[in-house]
Amino acid sequence: MSEPLVIVGNGMAAARLVDELTKLAQGRYAIAVVGDEPRLAYNRVLLSSVLSGATASHEIELKPASWWRDRGVTLKYGCLATEIDVGRRELRIANEENIAFSKLVIATGSMPLRLSVPGADLAGVHTFRDSRDVDLLLALAAQRKRVVVVGGGLLGLEAAYGLARGGASVTLVHLMDRLMERQLDLPAAELLKSLVERKGIRVLLNANTARLHGENRVEAIELSDGRRIDADAVIFAAGIRPNIALAKDAGIPVNRGIVVDDDLQTGAADIFALGECAEHRGTCYGMVEPAYEQARVLAQHLAGRAAVYNGSVVATNLKVSGVSVFSAGDFMGADGSETIVLNDARAGTYKKLVVSDGRLTGAVLVGDVGDALWYLELIRGRQPIARIRPDMMFGRSLAIRSEAA
Ligand SMILES: Cc1cc2nc3c(=O)[nH]c(=O)nc-3n(C[C@H](O)[C@H](O)[C@H](O)COP(=O)(O)OP(=O)(O)OC[C@H]3O[C@@H](n4cnc5c(N)ncnc54)[C@H](O)[C@@H]3O)c2cc1C
Numbered sequence: 001m002s003e004p005l006v007i008v009g010n011g012m013a014a015a016r017l018v019d020e021l022t023k024l025a026q027g028r029y030a031i032a033v034v035g036d037e038p039r040l041a042y043n044r045v046l047l048s049s050v051l052s053g054a055t056a057s058h059e060i061e062l063k064p065a066s067w068w069r070d071r072g073v074t075l076k077y078g079c080l081a082t083e084i085d086v087g088r089r090e091l092r093i094a095n096e097e098n099i100a101f102s103k104l105v106i107a108t109g110s111m112p113l114r115l116s117v118p119g120a121d122l123a124g125v126h127t128f129r130d131s132r133d134v135d136l137l138l139a140l141a142a143q144r145k146r147v148v149v150v151g152g153g154l155l156g157l158e159a160a161y162g163l164a165r166g167g168a169s170v171t172l173v174h175l176m177d178r179l180m181e182r183q184l185d186l187p188a189a190e191l192l193k194s195l196v197e198r199k200g201i202r203v204l205l206n207a208n209t210a211r212l213h214g215e216n217r218v219e220a221i222e223l224s225d226g227r228r229i230d231a232d233a234v235i236f237a238a239g240i241r242p243n244i245a246l247a248k249d250a251g252i253p254v255n256r257g258i259v260v261d262d263d264l265q266t267g268a269a270d271i272f273a274l275g276e277c278a279e280h281r282g283t284c285y286g287m288v289e290p291a292y293e294q295a296r297v298l299a300q301h302l303a304g305r306a307a308v309y310n311g312s313v314v315a316t317n318l319k320v321s322g323v324s325v326f327s328a329g330d331f332m333g334a335d336g337s338e339t340i341v342l343n344d345a346r347a348g349t350y351k352k353l354v355v356s357d358g359r360l361t362g363a364v365l366v367g368d369v370g371d372a373l374w375y376l377e378l379i380r381g382r383q384p385i386a387r388i389r390p391d392m393m394f395g396r397s398l399a400i401r402s403e404a405a
Contacts, residue, residue: 010035013275020299051162119212141166156237
């Protein structure tokens with residue numbers, strides 16, 4: 001008899017886990033996936049592309065219904081899980097009967113943060129996390145509304161770009177002195193800002209949101225320095241918080257995320273967590289690649305094979321507001337490291353490589369990211385780079401050719 005394995009959350013980590021697990025141990029588990037979004041699992045990363053009009057919403061499904069059916073997976077979408085009964089090994093679902101499990105995987109992702117400022121709960125204040133949000137944002141753009149996006153990280157930039165492309169008049173306000181400060185150093189962020197402004201987006205830095213004004217609907221945003229920006233809508237894109245409530249209420253240990261060990265096991269026997277809701281060695285990842293690496297390890301573990309998750313080297317390799325950006329490793333350059341920089345603002349290109357102990361330890365690229373994956377391999381592989389160092393900045397083909405010469 002197949003063992004009942006229940007996965008809570010039908011997002012990207014869950015879909016990848018089912019994919020990996022059914023390749024390794026088809027039939028070993030009777031898998032059920034419970035997710036509260038009202039559609040099949042989709043590629044959340046491509047929501048930006050849907051918002052910018054490059055991709056249709058129905059094209060971003062990760063797998064068709066037949067794929068899930070062929071693997072014998074019971075899919076319950078549009079279903080909110082409300083409680084884990086650890087003792088009885090049951091998952092409670094709103095308005096449905098409980099599901100019994102022998103093993104449970106929590107893959108509930110994150111929720112967008114709403115700033116706790118006066119007016120944050122007015123109508124017209126939205127977030128950017130799922131496909132329902134995208135439908136709302138597309139409607140705002142089509143009506144050519146004045147929109148303020150709060151947050152100059154990846155999500156804020158993507159929201160601003162999509163809205164502006166669709167016809168909205170967009171102001172992006174960011175608390176820090178530079179965009180994407182978690183991924184970019186100052187010169188890279190300044191270049192990105194100028195490229196984003198060229199797309200018609202107004203960018204305000206050092207801009208602390210103090211309150212939102214409006215009777216019933218939002219009408220304006222006020223910054224702590226007194227500046228006021230009129231707005232028909234405000235989008236909060238100022239960070240995410242792991243969805244830990246189910247675990248916490250069940251008495252499963254949590255910090256910022258649900259604490260897991262190197263097997264992705266939580267503090268409760270036979271209950272695992274992965275993806276954005278999980279915290280491994282003190283880190284909650286907000287990107288999809290670590291979630292996929294965790295899915296691979298957990299699938300092996302569930303299939304009875306030895307596998308350990310040691311954490312991920314996070315890299316950002318994206319098109320942000322139509323501009324290619326890559327960042328990985330120690331991109332700021334820790335004490336004792338050296339940096340090699342090429343900065344051509346007119347051409348819209350910036351490259352910075354960080355070298356420490358004869359190895360590449362970090363990189364930032366804006367504009368030309370053609371060699372990003374090669375740099376990432378060098379960082380992850382910790383290979384000595386003395387022989388390729390003179391030409392490393394100019395890309396893989398030149399560096400390899402000079403190494404061979
Ligand atoms: C617009 C956007 C652009 C992004 N771009 C990038 C990018 O370029 N690169 C990158 O690496 N990452 C990007 N990300 C982040 C990436 O999408 C996430 O890292 C990834 O989706 C995490 O997968 P997950 O399965 O942990 O969470 P999710 O994909 O969020 O899935 C979690 C699912 O669980 C459901 N759920 C939560 N609680 C319950 C409950 N109680 N009961 C039932 N279901 C529940 C949620 O509704 C959701 O469907 C982007 C995210 C967004 C929003």
